[in-house]
Amino acid sequence: MKNSFKVGSVLLITSLIFIGIACQPNHQQRGRMDTDEHYMDAVPLIYHMSFMQRYSVKLYFAGIEENWGLADIYAHEIEELTETIVDGNHMDDDVDVSGLLESMLPPQIEQIEAAIDAKDRNMFEENYQTMIQTCNQCHQAANYGLVQITVPEANPFNQDFSVE
Template identity: 80%
Template sequence: MDADEHYSEDSIPLIYHMSFIQRYATKLYFSGMEENWGLADIYAHELEEISEVIVDGNHMDDGVDVSTLMESMLPPQIESIEEAIDAQDRAMFEERYQTMIQTCNQCHQASDYGLVKVTVPETNPFAQDFSAE
């Protein structure tokens, strides 16, 4: 497909959705670490929406049902992080975010993409201030 062709919603490549998961997960991390719970809640919601798109998209990749893997792995982690956000508990947030990252890597292993290893961000790559004030 040429770069200038447009995708229909059901033909958007999985990597496109995954790149948004990475973007919003990173923004979620910095929001939570700055204890900007309202902003963290926004990014957790965005992660939920994108994971729903992947689940509903019935994505298969080389015989691997990525949608089913996604459904069983990411939404429970997001819900767990939302509990930390609701509690406004930075330590709980950090622990649960780390668990989510581990789960992402487990999913990559299960879908034969073990070379894709995500980590907890160390520096803010965005031109965005995540502080609560």
């Protein structure tokens, strides 16, 4: 009887805490509902960069498998993230990260898209390698040279990138 009272009390208190948290106004989320654009501008740069890395890995595997439709999707996602970061005017320790990205990455994305449009795996691999080198050059210029991106060696996702 004592144990069931303790368990019941713990469950009640835990439930009340979760309800209290859920009922708290979340101004950041409410702002997102009003406009995704303003919400995305307030998101930390590392959040965007983590998705950039994720999509670039997926882009690689789609391209290597010559799944050009899927590769195009991920190239487009990288392009959209680039625009979001540029529009966010991200500064880090007096380094204009948005400006660096704007000057360095779009030409590389265009080259990747040209390889996708041509359905040329060799051209894709060369342009992908150049894009990765450009990412590392940008990290160096932004004083984040410790962040070294590489061409993926193994698929870390539970996703099949082959053509159906």
